[in-house]
Amino acid sequence: MELTVAEENYLKAIYHLSDGGKKSVSTNDIAAEINTKPASVSDMLRKLGEKEVIEYRKYYGLQITETGKRYALQTIRKHRLWEVFLVEKLNFAWDEVHEVAEQLEHIQSPLLIQRLDAYLNFPKFDPHGDPIPDEFGDVRSRPRVQLNEMDVDQTGQIVAVKDSSAAFLRYLDKVGAYIGARIKVLDKVEFDGSLEILVDQKKTLFMSKDVASNILVLQS
Amino acid sequence: MELTVAEENYLKAIYHLSDGGKKSVSTNDIAAEINTKPASVSDMLRKLGEKEVIEYRKYYGLQITETGKRYALQTIRKHRLWEVFLVEKLNFAWDEVHEVAEQLEHIQSPLLIQRLDAYLNFPKFDPHGDPIPDEFGDVRSRPRVQLNEMDVDQTGQIVAVKDSSAAFLRYLDKVGAYIGARIKVLDKVEFDGSLEILVDQKKTLFMSKDVASNILVLQS
DNA sequence: TTTAATATTTAGATTAGGCTAAAAATAAAT
């Protein structure tokens, strides 16, 4: 069976919002995520239900099926591989890739993806630190914690970001908080949850709780 | 103004069939080229006329406008750059690229194309020997002649193919007639126009007039 | 110069994806 571009986008949104099928997702959430109206979502859910990529009970929400997960993971795989390509080969900044990857992920050609994967040396993570599912949809995920939840004196390495918006990524660039950076929590302000961080053993950095909550760390 | 994927495909077909705006094109020809019905073509011509990328007079054919040419050349540029990428970087065979390039040519991102072009070292020709328009739509075309029109003892270099079908390209691979090969016409059979060719000063090759007419040569 | 053949366009449907406004179901508050 083949999915349309719109169906692929919906399925990907559902997969993400449901955290891989764990949480339940609302019609309104989907509408917000992909910038459509709830009425349009209802209609699409009916169609996705008929195609059996979700299990849909009117008014009671939906459950992504195993088939649906496979499709979603396939699209996510393509999206992230293209992002790696854009950054590694075409020198895109990490905040410039998302829009384009959003289009490239819909190109249909198994050979293309297989070759692209090999060309990039089978990367395991995209430029934002998110894991790239393998061709069978398996994801090797690392245990990671939000920076705002770490305690003073704990150390680790930035491995991913939760928010991939250009604004946030450009901010991180500016302050030097790149993926791979080793960090240590120097201080935490009780009052507002803001943090003082040591980056790469040399630079100290202050950040709000809000910023910190969008930085994911592999503790060490 | 932005064109839809279908509009881009129509415009490209019109550009090709009209030989860059020189020849006149029929509704039926377009339908055949892009595998649709004439009725669908009529409707699309009306729309393309409204968008002023063609000048359309019902029953009397059409003329591609300067604006239309710019759009068509932009799409052709993208198509050919992607073909180079697929062959040079992802090791696609030259008969495997067309389908995928047909999709990739519709990705919207000026930055992407600019970077891709640079990454490929500003190639001037695609894997089938067709020239790649520059970002302004300028095409540097070489004078080339169909192999079947050459005379005995004349020499040259294969620079392009007219037919890019997988079947034809695989045949050329098999007999060793690649782009760049130096050739010499050893003999021509008066009766059916078939030819005997010397390839790279070592291999002789017999081919029908039909095959030869799809091979383009830069004479020397 | 009529008539026949061919090419092209129009009419009317269909499918996909979206929208607004109204209806209906569920959830939250009194």
Place this chain on the structure above:
DNA sequence: ATTTATTTTTAGCCTAATCTAAATATTAAA
């Protein structure tokens, strides 16, 4: 336990791109 608010779905409409069948224009033949 009603009433109110929120969420979700349905109804009806729209645009893009396709199709088949019918109508019309152009071109070729008799």
